Amino acid sequence: MTPPSPFDADACYRAVVAHDARFDGAFFIGVTSTGIYCRPVCRVKTPRRENCRFFTHAAQAEGAGFRPCLRCRPELAPQALAWSAQDASALLARHAARLLDSPDAWGDAAPSVAGLAARLGVSDRHLRRVFEAELGVSPLAWLQTRRLLAAKQLLADTRLPIAQVALAAGFASLRRFNAALAAHYRMSPTALRRQGQGAPHGDGIEVVLGFRPPYDVQAMLIFLQQRSVPGAEQVDVEAATVARTLRLQVGQRGIGGWVACRFDPGAHRVHVRVADTLAPALPRVIARVRAWLDLDADPAAIHAVLGADFPSAAGVRVPGTLDGFELAVRAIVGQQVSVAAARTLTTRLVARFGEPLATPIDGLARLFPAPAALAGASGDELGRLGLVRQRQAALHALARAVDAGQLALHAGADVPATLAALTALPGIGDWTAQYIALRALRWPDAFPAGDVALHKALGVSSQRHRARAAQALAERWRPWRGYAAVRAWQTKEVSIS
Template sequence: MPDHDVTLQPDACYLALKAKDARFDGRFFTGVTSTGIYCRPVCRVRTPRRENCRFFAHAAQAESAGFRPCLRCRPELAPRAQAWSIQDASATLAQQAAHLLDEPEAWGDESPSVEQVAARLGVSDRHLRRIFEAQLGVSPLQYLQTRRLLTAKQLLADTALPITQVALISGFASMRRFNAAFVQHYGLSPTQLRREGADDGETRTVKLGYRPPYDVRAMLGFFAARRIDGVELVDVERSRLGRTLAIEAQGRTHTGWLTATFDEPRTQVVLEVSEGLCEALPAVIRRVRALLDLDADPQAINAVLHASFPQGDGLRVPGAANGYELAVRAVLGQQITVAAARTLAQRLADRFGDPIETPVPALRRLFPRAEVLAAAEGDALGQLGIVRQRQAAIVAIAKAVAQGRLRLHGGAPLDTTVAALKEIPGIGDWTAQYIAMRALRWPDAFPASDVALHKALGVREAKHPAREAEAASTPWKPWRSYAVIRAWSSL
């Protein structure tokens, strides 16, 4: 059988495989016909012979062709492929559909169907199936099944969660279907796949891969400048950050803490999650990947931005562990310095955040819940130094989130969410674009009215600086969010 993705160049893939090149991790997978196993390009086993290798753009393609995931390099740890285009409509549709299937929070506690995804994208389910299979070589259901299996495989390997719980939070409706899928795809039962000696303490540790280059110090420095004491910790020297977190999953609110430590030699992040967040682990993993922008493709981004920003090849767009929290903090930061915004956020957390017990002294408080800020009195917010217009915007955001009218995560519909944000008094284009960049994970967001951006681009003295900045940004599409981060870093 030929390789499914005609854009892959088998000889180039084989060279990357021989070099164990982490820049290509997640961009393709290698199926070895002599073993029936598929691997990441960074797998440390002996390189197979060229004639025994088949190359696939997605893990689902490899599994559809009959290959099983490698138990050593573990394909579920690879950063996910992200392709963005402003020209190829078919590729864009397929990639957006895959993105929705990858995003657990896009569907709440429901299991997405092809019909639901098609409706979100404004096409018929028949058209979506046809385009998806033509672009990715597998059906949407095959892609979703592979994603569920790899999620379950990671939980089985890295945690001691009960197998029935693993099946549930991975998206399987019953243990019978879960066991049948494992046997059919992997030739093993979930019990056989589970590693002996999995951690059974009060925390769970999982590994998350990324593609180099990655400027770890710049990313941690960004978070350090905005850190809320008690809610977040940032240790630049130890390449570590942590925070408290509340997350909705399985119809309940789960609270706890997490830490993420960069292991740069292995191009991975070691994520430690408290017991209280374990039932929401797939969503937590997804949020941390978004927070640290671990799925970015530097090769594609640098091809567009390197000429304009040669010093920024390792920079990523900082995300958000909680989109609602990011939106509140964005409002607090309107037209003031980062230090002043941090002071206001600290006061807000100290006044309205719930205390939480953790073994990490620096983590002792949750960011204020939406329900709490939705009911906050103007006088209480005013005493913190928050001006009246921003008080109203914060309360409006909190009410919309608490009532389920506004969802702020990577699976939210971009256009309608941005429009809903702009309808809130006190939120203009700058704030909406900033939220889209960091919380909605839109790679082409561009806050054209940003004063620091005007300074970096040299248009601050122009008659219409926002218009000049917008015009200057055209060559940077579809990666303008990354261009913004690079421009800010140049200051």
């Protein structure tokens, strides 16, 4: 079933009546009789059809004066990622929205329209005009909604001090935070916390994240388990859990911690516990978890393009990463070796250069090596771990570029510029760059055409021109070629017609 257009009100209303989770986050419902907006999965009494207004984005609903529902909690909905836009204005607006949605894209700087326009190479005025025409709200209104919903989630799910919530959500001061909540939600932080109660501190902070079905949880966990590095990550397919360590840079200091996730497929949710040490960067952690587990994918839109060739893989997602640098290192280590061999080499790297970390999770005890640690590692040290000189040179170049701030590997990065920067480094070719773009930059159209396993899965037999043949075959899968690659790797059931 294709997701209803937000402007097809009758189709949207049928999805609301059915509480259909496949459309969660695809649109929101504003109820004029209450002034509240909800997700399609909300379990309150279904409103009358004439009292419903439908919005593509939460920011549009809030711009129209609606307040978020305290029961279904719009902040838990998967985000709507529109990579398939072809029009130049639509692409610009959606790229701008992605940057505003990505805390990693800004580091310690506060997002601004001027800064956003400069990154995109357009004027402030042009950006505001295009953004509002395409998305129905101004960039500032979009950003304000994101901050408010992030704060609402932290107030409802955690016991973090209110001042810390305000800072973590991106507000410059507690006064501005209180004023924004009063103006938009007509509630104080304390009242919102009473409504949600907040999870008590124990072993970490717990939050809940939603996703749209279908989701092949087993395929995701098997992929991660096959590549898991002892000491730094753990995967239990049967228990539907995955946990790992994580290092973040907050201001001038690095902080280490851990993240543990448990899938609840029946409720289309993931329960996430985050170490208290990562609390200052909790919205960043949440955004990374969403990207890591591909919680914002729209399976219906993707399967509409890929379903004819991969009919049994509607729930397959693209595994991401919590750390783009780590993923890039693992991509380099994995060049021209098996998954098992790459895992062995990466385990040695973590054991030798990763810092110890105390966690409440048995067996989870080391951070992945920092860029500075690998940049300073000698060739002899890397060689003793089994890394040949070509891999050593690539790792050194990558680590130095990331450590110097010359290369950013996250979901908000500019894809063409990052691909060019990666392939300019020694030892990084198109396959490695495309793989990094797929999993670290979250570019759904990335396609590692030179991958041998992909050639086998796609039945590409030409010895001399296999990459070119794979590229030609993949044209039909744009803009979801990355999902096609993962489906081919995982299912090995391609029905090319």
